[in-house]
Amino acid sequence: MNQPKWVLDQIVGKAEEAYSFMKKTTVKERMLFMQSVADSIEGLGQELIDTAHEETALPHARLIGEKGRTVGQWRAYADAVGQGRYAEACIDTKNTEKGKNDIRKCNIGIGPVLVFGASNFPFAFSTAGGDTASAIGAGCPVIVKAHPGHPRTSQLMADAITKVVDVFGWPQGVFSHFVGEYIEGSDERTGSYLTAHPGVKAVGFTGSFRAGKALFDIAKQRSEPIPVFAEMGSINPVFAFTNALEQRAEALAVEYVSSLTLGVGQFCTNPGVFIAVRGDGMDRFKIALTKAIEPLAPATMLNKGIYEHYQKNKTLLHQQAGVNVLAEAIDEGVEGQGRPKVLLVSAQVILGNTVLSEEVFGPFGIVVEAENYGEVYDFARQLKGQLTATLAATEDDLNAHPDIVDCLKDKAGRLLFNGMPTGVEVVNAMQHGGPFPASTDIRFTSVGPDAIKRFVRPISFQNWPEQLLPDELKDSNPLHILRIVDGQNTPQPL
Ligand code: NAP
Numbered sequence: 001m002n003q004p005k006w007v008l009d010q011i012v013g014k015a016e017e018a019y020s021f022m023k024k025t026t027v028k029e030r031m032l033f034m035q036s037v038a039d040s041i042e043g044l045g046q047e048l049i050d051t052a053h054e055e056t057a058l059p060h061a062r063l064i065g066e067k068g069r070t071v072g073q074w075r076a077y078a079d080a081v082g083q084g085r086y087a088e089a090c091i092d093t094k095n096t097e098k099g100k101n102d103i104r105k106c107n108i109g110i111g112p113v114l115v116f117g118a119s120n121f122p123f124a125f126s127t128a129g130g131d132t133a134s135a136i137g138a139g140c141p142v143i144v145k146a147h148p149g150h151p152r153t154s155q156l157m158a159d160a161i162t163k164v165v166d167v168f169g170w171p172q173g174v175f176s177h178f179v180g181e182y183i184e185g186s187d188e189r190t191g192s193y194l195t196a197h198p199g200v201k202a203v204g205f206t207g208s209f210r211a212g213k214a215l216f217d218i219a220k221q222r223s224e225p226i227p228v229f230a231e232m233g234s235i236n237p238v239f240a241f242t243n244a245l246e247q248r249a250e251a252l253a254v255e256y257v258s259s260l261t262l263g264v265g266q267f268c269t270n271p272g273v274f275i276a277v278r279g280d281g282m283d284r285f286k287i288a289l290t291k292a293i294e295p296l297a298p299a300t301m302l303n304k305g306i307y308e309h310y311q312k313n314k315t316l317l318h319q320q321a322g323v324n325v326l327a328e329a330i331d332e333g334v335e336g337q338g339r340p341k342v343l344l345v346s347a348q349v350i351l352g353n354t355v356l357s358e359e360v361f362g363p364f365g366i367v368v369e370a371e372n373y374g375e376v377y378d379f380a381r382q383l384k385g386q387l388t389a390t391l392a393a394t395e396d397d398l399n400a401h402p403d404i405v406d407c408l409k410d411k412a413g414r415l416l417f418n419g420m421p422t423g424v425e426v427v428n429a430m431q432h433g434g435p436f437p438a439s440t441d442i443r444f445t446s447v448g449p450d451a452i453k454r455f456v457r458p459i460s461f462q463n464w465p466e467q468l469l470p471d472e473l474k475d476s477n478p479l480h481i482l483r484i485v486d487g488q489n490t491p492q493p494l
Helices: 006-024 026-044 045-055 060-082 130-136 151-168 192-198 209-221 242-265 280-293 305-318 347-351 373-382 394-402 402-409 449-455
Strands: 091-094 103-111 115-118 142-145 175-178 201-204 228-231 237-241 272-277 325-327 341-346 364-370 386-392 412-415 456-462 483-485 487-488
Touching: 006 103, 006 142, 006 175, 006 192, 006 386, 026 060, 026 130, 026 151, 045 060, 045 151, 060 130, 060 449, 091 201, 115 130, 115 192, 130 142, 130 201, 130 402, 142 483, 151 175, 192 209, 201 209, 201 449, 209 228, 237 242, 237 280, 242 280, 242 364, 242 386, 242 394, 272 280, 272 373, 272 449, 280 325, 280 341, 280 364, 305 341, 305 364, 341 347, 347 364, 347 373, 364 373, 386 402, 402 412, 449 456, 456 487
Parallel strands: 091 483, 115 142, 115 201, 142 175, 201 228, 237 272, 237 386, 272 364, 341 364, 386 412
Antiparallel strands: 091 103, 103 456, 325 341, 483 487
């Protein structure tokens, strides 16, 4: 379905009007709104799960879990907003003797935010996902471009939010949602057009590097450039060290394979590469990995496009020089199903061929055998930015290789000491983002309440009349939020 340009212009116009309203909402009002959205989504029943299952092939249990996560996300972000955490209110009182003015600063929403739904999380990273919750929490109207892979699911989620907008009597433009790839009668994508639209002030995106980078470039070329927070995935390398491999090669193989094939490998934190130094531990790991991969049943991928990308990209990597197949599911599956596969290469081969370090979205991995830790370090050094890096290690292993550990701190947003990177917890301390190309802004996370920070901007009021200040900055602190007053954290009124 395509969209006429005037419809998109109208959506942006309404969002701009709603921004004037949103700017005047307090953190407590937005908290209540977000809590109601959580309740509204929670109230969606079997129809939501069945529709999402039909559109994405994701299993019911996974979808029920993702719905719970999405509801929890709205509640957690609402709490953080209500506490005034992202208002970051700060007051320096007047001091005539020292010649200092009364200056008060807080954050306000950046303006209308364009959100792209992601294919692989129809709830948690889509219409009612983390980007939408973050932007509303920040005080921004949201325009959602639904992912074409699950339009009916998106509509159900959009209706749940619109219902709350109506109950609260907020302007319609606070939340808009549309489906449509291209502008009617043109080959311009709706997402590109809106990213370039002067009324849009920020973009939230999760998906491919190709699309994320295209949107980032459009935003930077505008006469008024805007931020694009694109999370574009990565290969999430696992570095296994000698002691860890010797102690638990078999368990590590099972853990690695279940993470690699979880959700048919369709997670941005999928651990696409496993590297270790050649030896007895690595030999045992390879045998156990093969045993774990071979009996796996291929499963249906999210959509035809993603299946075709998977087939094409895994073939491309397989065809590179010096590449062998380590393991593949025996069952070939049928058209549309992702068949798990793991390649084997030497460190020298992957170091000499950048194609082998590209993400293959699906149940696919590469095991890299290094001759020594010098090669492991070289591999760490040539990595592009990653969402995660995992160290399968003992503490002694880490102490023995500080150069590799230090190098990985520069490469990834989240470092794991054992465990596997899939399963991104929605908590305050989560960092889901990383150096480019994992994301387009290294400073922010797209998961956890701190995701709200992406959509606020600070504003200072100097010697401003008390009654015209936002509630967040009034002397009496009517919202009872924590503020920095003359350098001290305090909830007390002035
Ligand atoms: P995608 O191609 O990145 O599409 C995501 C959104 O961006 C869609 O709404 C799409 O809308 C829009 N879009 C695509 N290309 C664009 C362009 N050149 N300019 C402007 N907007 C554009 O993601 P996908 O459809 O979910 O999957 C395709 C591939 O992306 C996968 O095979 C996988 O490799 C990768 N992927 C990665 C992650 C991750 O988390 N790392 C997640 C999902 C997908 P329209 O097509 O309607 O314009």
